Amino acid sequence: MGKAxxxxxxxxxxxxxxxxPMLTMMMSIAHRLSGVANxxxxxxxxxxxxxxxxxxxxxxxVSRFFAGIPGRxxxxxxxxxxxxxxxxxxxxxxxxxxxxxxxTSIEVFAWLTxxxxxVLTVLVWVAGYTxxxxx
Amino acid sequence: MATPLKRVRxxxxxxxxxxxxxxxxxxxxxxxxLVIFLILSIVSHIGAPYDExxxxxxxxxxxxxxxxxxxSAAIHMRIGLKEIIDDYVQGEGARVIxxxxxxxxxxxxxxxxxxxxxxxxLGS
Numbered sequence: 001m002g003k004a005x006x007x008x009x010x011x012x013x014x015x016x017x018x019x020x021p022m023l024t025m026m027m028s029i030a031h032r033l034s035g036v037a038n039x040x041x042x043x044x045x046x047x048x049x050x051x052x053x054x055x056x057x058x059x060x061x062v063s064r065f066f067a068g069i070p071g072r073x074x075x076x077x078x079x080x081x082x083x084x085x086x087x088x089x090x091x092x093x094x095x096x097x098x099x100x101x102x103x104t105s106i107e108v109f110a111w112l113t114x115x116x117x118x119v120l121t122v123l124v125w126v127a128g129y130t131x132x133x134x135x
Numbered sequence: 136m137a138t139p140l141k142r143v144r145x146x147x148x149x150x151x152x153x154x155x156x157x158x159x160x161x162x163x164x165x166x167x168x169l170v171i172f173l174i175l176s177i178v179s180h181i182g183a184p185y186d187e188x189x190x191x192x193x194x195x196x197x198x199x200x201x202x203x204x205x206x207s208a209a210i211h212m213r214i215g216l217k218e219i220i221d222d223y224v225q226g227e228g229a230r231v232i233x234x235x236x237x238x239x240x241x242x243x244x245x246x247x248x249x250x251x252x253x254x255x256x257l258g259s
Contacts, residue, residue: 035215039240042208045173046248049201052192053251056185067182075181079174086170089163096160128178 027088027110034085041078079124084117155214162211169204176201189255198256202249209245213238 019025044066051062065071091109094100100109146152176197180188191197216237224230 032215032219035212036219038208039212039216039244042212042244042248045177046244046251048177049192049248049251049255052185052188053254059185059188063182063185063188072181075177079177082170082174086167090167093160093163124174124178128175128181 023110024106027113030113031085031088031092034081034088037078037081038085041074041081044074044078076121076125080117080121083120083124084113087113087116087120159211159214162207162214165203165207166211169200169207172200173204192252192255193258195256198252201252205245205248205252209241212244213241216241 048062048066051058066075091100091113094109100106176191180191183191192201217234220230220233220237224233
C-alpha cells in the first residue's frame with residue numbers, strides 16, 4: 001500500500017462563513033447544539049438519580065437545588081432541548097426514508113420543529129404543574 | 136486475496152460500515168417514547184418528598200424504562216458527540232483525546248444512572 005502524506009494541505013470545501021445564514025442551516029446547527037445540551041442535561045439527571053439512591057440527606061440537598069428558580073430554569077431548558085432534538089430527530093428519520101427532502105418540506109419541518117418544541121415544552125410543564133401534581 | 140480497495144469498500148473511513156448509522160437510528164427511535172416518559176417523570180416529581188420519589192422509581196416498570204433510557208441515551212450520546220468531534224476537532228491527537236473524553240463521559244453518566252436505578256429498584 002502506498003503511503004499517502006496525511007499531513008498534506010488538502011483543499012477545503014467552503015464552510016459556514018461563506019454561506020448566507022438560512023433557516024434550515026440554523027436548524028441543523030440547533031440540532032447539534034440541542035444534542036450537546038441534552039448530554040449536559042443528563043449530568044443533572046444522573047445527579048438526581050444518584051441522590052435518590054444515596055438517601056434522604058443527599059436527596060434533600062439536590063431537591064432543594066431543583067426546586068429553586070435556577071434548578072427549574074435548567075430543567076425547563078433541558079426538557080426544551082430534549083423535545084427540540086426529538087422533533088429534529090423525527091425530521092431526520094423521515095428524511096432517511098427519502099421523503100420530505102423538497103424545498104417546501106424542509107422549511108415546513110424547520111418551523112414545525114421550532115414552534116412544536118416550544119409549544120410542547122410549555123404544555124408539558126403546564127400539565128406537570130396542574131394535572132400531575134408537580135410542585 | 137482481497138485488494139486494499141476490496142477490503143475498504145463499503146466500510147467507510149471508520150471501517151464499520153453503516154453499523155454506527157444504524158445504531159444511531161435504533162437508539163433514536165427507542166429514545167422517543169423513553170424521553171417522553173422521562174420528561175413526564177421529571178416534571179411530576181420535582182421537589183416531591185423523598186419517599187414518594189423513591190417509591191416511584193422503585194416500581195419495576197419505571198425502573199425498566201429508566202434503565203432502557205439510560206443505556207439507549209448513552210449510546211446515542213456517544214455516537215452524536217463523536218460525530219461532532221470528527222467534524223470540528225482538528226489534529227489527530229486532539230481528536231483522539233476528545234473522543235476518549237466523550238466516551239468516558241457517556242459511559243460515566245450512563246453507569247452512574249444505571250447503578251442508581253438498580254439500587255433504588257432493588258431496594259437497598
